[in-house]
Amino acid sequence: MTTPKDSNHLDFSAQPLAALDIARILQTGGAEIDQYLGEEIYANSAPDYLAKQRERLAEAAKVHAEKVGDRPSYLLRAPGRLNAFLEYLDMCAGDHMSTTIDGDIPVMVSPREDDILSIANVNPLFPPEQFSLKAEFERFKNEPLEGHGPDVQDDWDNRTLLLPHFGRPKGAWSNYLLSSYLRIMWETGADIKGADLTFGRATAPFRAGTSSSSAVVVLAFVACCLINKNILPDWDIPEMCRLLGEAEWYVGTHGGANDQTTILRNGPNMVLYNRHSRTPLDSTPLPFLKGVHVVLANSLWEVNKSLTGNQSFNMRKGWMEMGDEIMKLIIEAVHDARRLGADMIPGWLHTLLKDRFSFIAGAPLTLLESQPELWDKIEAAYHKFGSLDEDILGIPAEAVDELILMLPVKITPDEAARILGKDRETIERRYTRPKRSIGGYHVRTTARFFYKENIIGRTLERIFLEADRRLSSGELAENSTEYDAYRMMVGELVDRLQHVLSFDFRVSNSQLDRLLSIARLGPGYLGGKLTGAGKGGCVSILVRDKDSHDMCEYLDHEYYSRGENFDEYRQILEDALRYYKPDSFERISASEQLQNLETALQSIQEQRRVITFSRGACVVDLSRF
Numbered sequence: 001m002t003t004p005k006d007s008n009h010l011d012f013s014a015q016p017l018a019a020l021d022i023a024r025i026l027q028t029g030g031a032e033i034d035q036y037l038g039e040e041i042y043a044n045s046a047p048d049y050l051a052k053q054r055e056r057l058a059e060a061a062k063v064h065a066e067k068v069g070d071r072p073s074y075l076l077r078a079p080g081r082l083n084a085f086l087e088y089l090d091m092c093a094g095d096h097m098s099t100t101i102d103g104d105i106p107v108m109v110s111p112r113e114d115d116i117l118s119i120a121n122v123n124p125l126f127p128p129e130q131f132s133l134k135a136e137f138e139r140f141k142n143e144p145l146e147g148h149g150p151d152v153q154d155d156w157d158n159r160t161l162l163l164p165h166f167g168r169p170k171g172a173w174s175n176y177l178l179s180s181y182l183r184i185m186w187e188t189g190a191d192i193k194g195a196d197l198t199f200g201r202a203t204a205p206f207r208a209g210t211s212s213s214s215a216v217v218v219l220a221f222v223a224c225c226l227i228n229k230n231i232l233p234d235w236d237i238p239e240m241c242r243l244l245g246e247a248e249w250y251v252g253t254h255g256g257a258n259d260q261t262t263i264l265r266n267g268p269n270m271v272l273y274n275r276h277s278r279t280p281l282d283s284t285p286l287p288f289l290k291g292v293h294v295v296l297a298n299s300l301w302e303v304n305k306s307l308t309g310n311q312s313f314n315m316r317k318g319w320m321e322m323g324d325e326i327m328k329l330i331i332e333a334v335h336d337a338r339r340l341g342a343d344m345i346p347g348w349l350h351t352l353l354k355d356r357f358s359f360i361a362g363a364p365l366t367l368l369e370s371q372p373e374l375w376d377k378i379e380a381a382y383h384k385f386g387s388l389d390e391d392i393l394g395i396p397a398e399a400v401d402e403l404i405l406m407l408p409v410k411i412t413p414d415e416a417a418r419i420l421g422k423d424r425e426t427i428e429r430r431y432t433r434p435k436r437s438i439g440g441y442h443v444r445t446t447a448r449f450f451y452k453e454n455i456i457g458r459t460l461e462r463i464f465l466e467a468d469r470r471l472s473s474g475e476l477a478e479n480s481t482e483y484d485a486y487r488m489m490v491g492e493l494v495d496r497l498q499h500v501l502s503f504d505f506r507v508s509n510s511q512l513d514r515l516l517s518i519a520r521l522g523p524g525y526l527g528g529k530l531t532g533a534g535k536g537g538c539v540s541i542l543v544r545d546k547d548s549h550d551m552c553e554y555l556d557h558e559y560y561s562r563g564e565n566f567d568e569y570r571q572i573l574e575d576a577l578r579y580y581k582p583d584s585f586e587r588i589s590a591s592e593q594l595q596n597l598e599t600a601l602q603s604i605q606e607q608r609r610v611i612t613f614s615r616g617a618c619v620v621d622l623s624r625f
Helices: 019-028 031-042 047-068 133-142 156-162 174-188 212-227 237-251 258-265 305-339 348-357 366-370 374-381 397-405 413-420 424-431 443-472 481-503 510-519 545-560 563-579 585-600
Strands: 072-082 095-111 116-121 129-132 195-199 270-275 282-287 292-298 525-530 538-544 608-611
Touching: 019 031, 019 047, 019 072, 019 095, 031 047, 047 072, 047 095, 047 116, 047 195, 072 212, 072 258, 095 212, 095 258, 095 443, 095 608, 116 174, 129 133, 129 174, 133 174, 156 237, 156 424, 174 212, 174 237, 195 212, 212 237, 212 258, 237 258, 258 270, 270 443, 282 443, 292 510, 292 545, 305 348, 305 374, 305 413, 305 424, 305 443, 348 366, 366 374, 366 397, 397 443, 413 424, 443 481, 481 525, 481 538, 510 525, 510 538, 510 545, 510 563, 538 545, 545 608, 563 585
Parallel strands: 116 195
Antiparallel strands: 072 095, 095 195, 095 270, 116 129, 270 282, 292 538, 292 608, 525 538
């Protein structure tokens, strides 16, 4: 979708075709079409695989033709995102590493002359819907905010935080589509034209940690820009990525922009290192190691953001935002103390923390007290927790450790209200109310989590580039022991990341842990971790390529075929069926998840597979054939 002439803008030059013509071209096939799909989109040239993709895409086109007839149409597709290496860093302006899977979501798009968005999906879980974009925007924009506090600024951030999916059903799939349109309308004030959208059969796992929801957001954004290209600004890709990250806030999940960035701009067989620490956002494509396959395995424990996932997700964002606010206050207090000459007194930092914040540092602050000039670099370079990196801050690693130890392990809402000068209600609204009455915001472990991730990310970047350089130059052979050492180092780093996700950030769960424990004993295992926000969904398992098929069969036998592996999950869902009222959202969701589990266990081989790293979201341009 990106043009060779201008890699920083999307290419909207594809010509529309009648939906049945799109279906015919795909079904007819041919060497040129298979080469296009295999090399430029799916990074998989196996004939049987490509035949299945063409048939699936043609099916979507034929269903769309039943709805719109011979009106001009486009075929778009967006892949799922795979966080095979890092997590969450985009939420705190840190550098995040991820890629895209060949599992994707296709959608047929036909422009309309009115403002109606008419959506349909071949998946019966997602009912058809039709609504006026202007009416939805006016309802969301005009709802008064006075009842939420006297000093609440009326902007997209606060409005989506206080009024997520306002006036619309919680959990509706159409909210993800609407989010992109509303964000564009908020940004531009333009009278946006609507569209008829028909979503085809998806191969990106649903509620499984591969950001299928973000793929829908990206598809809606691209569809809107494609149809309204003559009236919208000519945004570059970094600006689009910012808007996409903010668009998804509408559904109630206040995350970063990494998923959308990767889904929008990744290339075939590449890994993206998205530099959220830079303005504007930059992305570095990295070559992946040879001889390594990724097995994507669904734990079958669904990540239902609308049910419980949003609270958990937003709680962790509250941890990092709270910690960031306190870190900035500490840096400000240090600046004031140094201006008054306090840095000449032994133990000055410990005294400052105790007197100003009632904190006790977790260890001696040797470097930060004895070399106060380090604070000049911290003050200049610190932005958010993603800045906790010696390269970004320009200070030694030991000083970064000391900086983190100045934060409290946990801070309660009442303590936060005192320090930040706000009332408890405002604290819990802004940073998410802790689940337990004695709970709080785990700021030190969160800071340490992001610091560890930054170290892992920088190390992975060095390994990928060094291994590729030495292999390309002929210095190493792909089957050499020395090159294999790179594979093992990457696997160990991925295992280390899973450890900090589990223990520092607490986003794993018993089902993910069980699946990974089983995988570690499987053939060719190198490393593995959860992917996505956690609390369920998929794991990505790095495996030697010669063993990837055997690993899949091993998981079939040891994980999916053993009913006892899912007893805990079943019990939780059955308890929800007994506890909640028949027509409640919680009970309906639990019933749906239980049915999804039983259906998935009847099709075990569809729950795990070897994936390729596909191209990001694009118009499938069949007008050239």
